[in-house]
């Protein structure tokens with residue numbers, strides 16, 4: 001962490017340096033050049049004889065003084081800021097704790113054995129008799145104990161809000177959107193959104209969007225890749241697909257990011273950059289670091305502001321157009337919410353929250369699903385057999401809404417895949433009051449508490465000695481899919497704030513997976529490589545996940 005801190009500090013100062021340099025230059029240049037122009041005009045006013053001594057020549061030394069003073073101010077500011085951040089870091093995180101876990105965290109010695117922080121936490125949680133650990137330097141209690149999880153997200157829900165620290169980080173992007181608020185504001189949106197997302201009409205609308213995206217964009221891309229013996233980054237394609245789908249679903253807007261040329265959509269890039277930079281705020285040693293950068297509009301905060309503006313401008317434009325046209329007939333979420341909400345900024349916040357919640361999660365789940373299918377060809381074969389039985393033998397037929405309900409093995413395989421690779425690897429809340437977890441862990445007021453679906457999916461004490469194997473059968477009882485407790489499997493959270501898009505995401509993932517599995521052989525290149533995840537809100541494989549694609553030979 002110390003080295004992380006130093007890295008962050010160095011990067012900040014470099015940015016500060018760059019920006020301040022530019023600012024100092026502009027402070028000095030703008031007035032100067034204006035004055036020079038006016039002086040030139042004066043000099044060339046037609047009067048005879050040598051021009052009088054330039055009055056500003058006498059002021060040159062004072063300009064240099066000004067430059068020197070500004071440099072001094074800048075360096076003093078940098079030094080003070082540096083010390084200030086360091087002391088905040090010390091006060092906030094107690095980096096003096098020298099317990100084994102904290103020492104390994106601070107010195108990053110865990111990286112000699114583990115590729116991802118989540119893998120190291122899994123190792124520690126497996127060793128812990130209670131399934132709970134405390135990283136003192138982060139004031140973070142991490143648990144993989146289902147009783148604790150149930151306690152946090154259901155039984156004592158009111159004591160564990162998302163908290164101000166979290167909502168500050170995402171606040172500029174998500175505003176008062178459902179994903180980012182607690183209390184009454186959350187309750188109101190939750191009620192409204194559950195009502196809308198529960199309706200049959202919106203579910204079939206969601207399926208229509210996905211089917212259109214699959215038929216007109218996804219399949220043609222896979223055919224082209226297959227016919228050209230090319231390699232394709234599954235993660236990139238699934239991110240594009242889920243972005244198009246969630247934008248159409250939420251706003252009735254088509255960013256077209258899965259069009260054949262795989263264009264760079266301004267909205268998608270701005271949205272990606274905004275969520276990445278917001279996530280990076282979360283790893284700064286103190287929130288004051290990014291807050292100060294935001295105040296001065298410098299470095300990554302300047303970039304963040306710019307990209308958020310692109311997203312918000314687009315949302316504002318769509319809302320304005322919809323108000324003008326009338327929203328009565330629209331099936332998308334925005335049209336549905338417009339009837340109940342008249343504040344357009346609030347409306348924009350709500351819909352942007354849906355983009356964040358529904359985009360990367362689906363793409364992440366689909367990406368690792370195809371990795372596991374490459375590693376487990378028998379499971380792939382069983383999915384094909386089941387789909388032939390339920391949908392029929394023609395590879396081109398897409399499943400109907402009814403068919404999807406009968407694909408138990410596919411449903412099991414998707415759940416099993418997210419057990420090992422949950423799209424949201426961990427989720428944190430903050431404790432309002434002193435408390436005690438069911439396993440006896442004392443939770444001090446203000447502590448961060450984290451439940452860890454990634455570690456939980458890999459615990460023998462929860463899933464048995466074969467916990468690391470990919471076995472969809474563990475979800476099947478008497479030939480049918482059987483749901484496990486959400487506290488043992490909090491992949492969609494569970495309890496009071498359970499994911500609102502769960503059913504919709506399963507429909508989307510099943511449709512995409514089947515349409516590819518039935519028409520193509522998709523094989524991930526280098527399937528045994530150890531996955532490294534990029535830091536962020538949702539699990540993203542560093543470097544993507546490349547695959548080769550062949551059209552499937554279907555017996556006549």
Ligand code: HEM
Pocket residue numbers: 178179190193353354357358359361362365422423424427428490491492493496497498499500501502504505
């Ligand atoms: C595989 C796909 C998905 C997974 C694994 C997933 C997982 C989650 C998780 C863990 C949360 C809790 C986050 C938190 O409170 O910090 C959540 C919340 C939420 N999800 Fe999903 N999600 C998925 C897809 C979707 C989709 C497609 C949508 C939208 C249509 C969606 C909408 C939401 C919303 C609105 C919330 C906030 C609920 C609330 O705060 O009351 N999710 N999801």
